[in-house]
Every structure is written in C-alpha cells, then in structure tokens.
Amino acid sequence: MLESILSRLARGGMIEYQTLAGELGVSQGLLEVALRELEKLGYVAGLPMMAGGFCQSCPAARGCRQACRLEPAAKPVTMWVLTEKGRRHLSQARSSSQA
C-alpha cells in the first residue's frame, strides 16, 4: 500500500483523498495515517495549503508580521508531495525490478 501511494504520487497530477483511497481499496482514514507514516519515514512531505501555512517555517516570519497573520482560521488543508528520498526510493525500486 505504501509503495502504491509512492508510485501514484510519482505518476503526477492532483488527486484527492477519496479517489486515491478508492484506487487503493482502503478507507480515507487509513490513507491519511499511511501518508503520515510515510512523512515520518521521510518519503513524502505534507504541506499546508495556502500561504499562511508556510509562515511558521518562513525565515522572514519574525520581521514580517503581515504574512504570519494570514494563517487560515480553519484547519489548513494538507497537500502531499514526494520528497527527494521518495523519488530516490522509487527510482531504485524501478531499476532493481528491471534488473
């Protein structure tokens, strides 16, 4: 399942939880926790959507009070992307399967 998530991410395009969970044949809840696990292992990165979500990690945050106030009031929506480690893992898996 984790490998399938990584492969799906590598295929490109945006896909929302419900559709991806359906493709994998698992619940949305399990998909969410799997993505979190992959994040902990360093294969994917979870990013809060909208500018406000990035303000905490922005080096200019201290001096720029405006940007940091743009944090959305609602729970930020998360986007997941492959990390370099995730890409490396997939390319290694691909080359070992070809060999």
Place this chain on the structure above:
Amino acid sequence: MSCHTVVAAPHHGEGGDTGGSSGPREAGPVLRVALAGNPNVGKTSLFNRLTGARQQVGNWPGKTVVRVEGLCQAGDTYIHVVDLPGTYSLSAYSMEEEVARDYIVSSEPDVVVAVVDATNLERNLYLVLQVLELTPRVVVALTMMDVARSEKLGVDVDLLGTLLGVPVVSVYPRDAKSLDHLKSVIVDVGTGREATHPFRVQYGPSAGGPADRELLEAQARYEAVATIARQVLHERPRHRLTQALDEIVLHRVFGLPILAVLAAALFFVTFNVSAPAVDLLNSLFGFWGTRLQAGVHWLGLPAWVGGFLANGMLGGVGSVLAFFPLMTVFFFLYAFLQDSGYLARAAFLTDRLLRAMGLGGRVFFSLLTGYGCNVPGVFATRIAGNEREREAAILVSPFVPCAARLGVMTFFTAAFFPGTRGALVLLGLLALDILVIAAAGVLLQRVWLRGEPAPFVLELPPYRWPEWQSLLTATWTQLSAFLEKAGTVIVAASAAVWLFTNIPYGVPVEHTVAGAVGRLLAPAGAVLGLNWQLMLALLVGVVAKETALSTLGVIFHAGSGAPLAGVLTHVISPLQAVTFLAVYMVYSPCVPTMTAMRRELGSWRWVVGGVALTLGMALATGLLVQAAGRLAGWGL
C-alpha cells in the same frame, strides 16, 4: 464488580511503575494496565470513567509528556491504569511515541488495552498491530460503536477478535456494565485465565538498508490492516452532502464555470455591499483634508505643512484606507469560501485547468502558496524537487496576485466599473493572470525544465457551515495586517512621494523630481498608453504593492477635497485603467519578495532575471489588453 477510585500509588523504579503484578496493595493483587490508542479515540474519557476523578498527574521521567495514572478495582483485583500518550504508531519518531513504546517494552505492563475508535477502525488498527508485536497480553477496547451504528458503519466485533487473536470489547464509557465487562476481561487476560494468540504481521526479506526495512515493515503492517478491515468492516456511505455537492462542483464540465460564477458573485457582492461605505470614507478624507489645510493656514503655519498633511498623508494613506470596507467584505467572503471547504475544491479545479494547459503541479504549487503573500510562496518552494524545478517555481511565484494586489485591483475596478461590470472585469483579469502564469510556466518548462511534474494528493475537507467567530477572526486577521501596513510602509511611502512631488516646492508637479522620474518612464508608458503618473505609481508600487494607490492619491491631491476614485475616472480612461491593472497584476515582485528570491536563488542576477521576466510578461499582457479593448471599441 463496581469500580471505586483509589489514589494512585507513588512512582517506583524506572519508568515510574507503581505496584507490581504480585504485590497486593490492599486486599488483592494489582494488575498494571496501559491504555494505548490514537489521539481523540475516547481514551482519556475511558480512563476517567475507569479511575474516577482522583488521578495522579505528572511527567514521564525525563520528558515533557504528561503522565496520568489512576487505580480502580475489579472484584478483589486492583487495576493500576497508566494512560499512555495518544499516538498513531509506535515508530518512536516523536516523544509521545517513544514514551508509549518504552513503557510497553521496558515496564512490561500486565495488560495493554488498545483503545480503538470503531468509526476509524482502519486508522487505529495500525497501532494495534504494533502493540501486538510488543506484547501478547492485549485487550482491544472498541469505542464509538454507537456513533458507528448511527453512521451505518458495521463492525464485526467477533470476527475482529478472532483475526487479531485477542479479546475485543465494545465499550461505552457512560455504561457501567460495559466498563465492568472490560475490567473482567482485563483481569482474565492479565492473570492468564484467558489465553491470547496475537496476530503477527509477516515481513518479507528486505534488500535495502535500514530505512528501506522500515518502509517494508510499515508496508506489511498496512497490508495486514487493509486485509483485516476488508473482512470486518461493512462500508459506510460517504458523507452524503459532501458527495452530492462534489459531484456538482468538481464536475469535469460544470466545475470551472461554477468556480467562475462563484468568483464573479464574490466580487459583485464585495463591490455592491462596500460601495456606500467606500464613498463615505472617500468623502470624509477629502473633507478633512480641506479642513486640515484651512486649520494649518489659520494657525499661521507654512503652506507646505498643510500640503504635506492633506495631500501627503490624508491623500496617500487615506486613498488606501478608503477601501477598508471593500477589503472587509472581500476577506469575509473569502474566509467563508475557505472555511466552508470550497476553496480546496477551487484549488483542485485550478490544477485541472493548468494541467490542461500542459503545466506541472509545481507551478500550481507556487500559485497556491503565493496567494496572501508572495514571500512565503517563494520560501514554500523549498519542498522536494530538483534545483531547476525549484528555480522555475520561484520565478513564477511573483505572478500570483497577493492580497495587497487584489485589494488595489478591487478598488480600481470598483471605481471604473461599478456593479456587475466590475465583477466581470476583475474576473477577466484574474483569468488572464492564470493564462500569464501558464505562459510563464510553459516557457520556463520548455527552456529551463524538462523534469516530471510535481504530484499531489490533496485533502478535500467535508463541507461545513462556517462558524461566525471563525469568519470574523479570519477577516480581522487580514484587516489588522492591512491597517498595520497602512500605518507604517504606506505612511513612509506617501511621505516620500509627497516630498519628491514638491522638490522644488511650488512648481507644477511635472517639473518636480517625481515629474522628472515620470518623464523617464514616459516612453515605456507611451507604448502601453499609460501616463507618467500611472508609471510612477507602478514604480513606487515595487516597494509594497499598496503604495501604487497611495502614490496616485498624493499625485492627484486626493486629500484636497475630491476623492481619488472620482479624480481617477476623470483623468484616466477605462481602457487605460484596465491596461494599468493588467500590468500591475503581473509586473515586478515587491522588494520583500525580491529579497526572498535572492535568499533562495543565491544570486541577485537571478532576481534581475526574474524581474525582467515579469516586466516582459507585463508588457505583453498590457499590450494584449489594450488591443482587446480597442477591438471592443474602447478608446484610450
């Protein structure tokens, strides 16, 4: 088998264990039980019901994680309960996971009760399988069964117990009988009266290093979870409202038109609701400007003081502050769309549009993160991806209209095209911006990038009716930032512009320093049909985007009676206004964004290249709009 609370014993030994399985505290033996579970599964509620209000609260040794423990009784057996921190797994990547894992491994509790939310069984089972790997003495306490039933989610509790090889008990924390049942099962498992045969995940051999082994193990656990879940769960229908609405708003054909209609409605309501208040503020600033000048004259102060206060301060800052009501309505509606869950869908639809244009996700990523403020948009490109992708994403970031630019554009549009026309003009400009982003992205991808597009998985939250407090907080957050900027950067920029439009003092503005700079910009302006005042506003706007408006306020003496919107409509034609907005939307990043770009790209040469790209695109966009306007019969 009633439970009564006994004050927890003090800590003993490593890990803070209390008592021991063989050491009778009062009448009977003491079983040490750990409660493990995901966050928000009702674990604490269960703990409170088991142990009552009298609990001992402290910290785990050497950690800042709170440790709560208590005691209850089942017959003559005492059960000492330790509430482990809520975790999704025991991978020991966080302090909470480390604490939970260490306690189970080192302290060897007599029983681990894995608290599982029946409505999120799959999510919870991952932790259960990890607990089963550490100890065979496990009882699964299934909470929220009533909620699961109400959501028409069926869970085969008996089969789950058989598959996991440990007792599974449905628990209702408010129901004393179910708690008694749980305690008796805990005692049975803890004393060995009930044998368990815990499920073991089968791990295949790992060819990679330790990191890959971790992935392989997690993968095997997830496969096992999915297999168990498929057998014990009777699927629940998805949230009906969300599903029904998504079928409409994410429709392949209707999705984008619906987005366009909603955006147009947002601007339309913004213009019409705020128009009277904007007019009133404009008139007030004009009125007070005149009074201020009269007061300065009456006090016998030099005329330039009155000019500075009225034209420099009230004219500049007032021009920006006048669209405070407009921004209030806009940000309120924007927060409404965001909190209702629609904005995430809008992002999804926009990505679809950009992909149809042949663009990768990374460009889309910049688009999303740059709304609000381009600076974090630039920093957000630090995510995975190769250097070239990142460089391209940074260069595309400034094309995203930030909140400040949107505010100025809204003001301008409302001034020249009141009502429905304004909403359509603004919508058209934003659609044009997407085309510009697409063009810039395609250009960069062709010339600079040949990598794969960045992929995404996007969480689409269920629709909900936003709470008033949340909407007001979000609106105020934006407005307070706007006011703060008005009181600092815009005041300084207005003062500077006033100074340059008054050196030498007393001559027509065309012969001042500002006029001289304007004349330098005039040839570029002539190509676009823009006068030197508009070109100067664009130049000053590089400092901070709102200062473009305050500059016009100073130049056109908006503080001397006539409101800026009224003056502008007399000295600028509608086609010039739209051309100006098209250029303003795309041209040069502001100074803070340039600094961020320099920091991320490592060289000013890159920044100059990025600025040149935006200027080139701005010129092309302006010419396109001008040509389209002329075709439509508008004159400069």
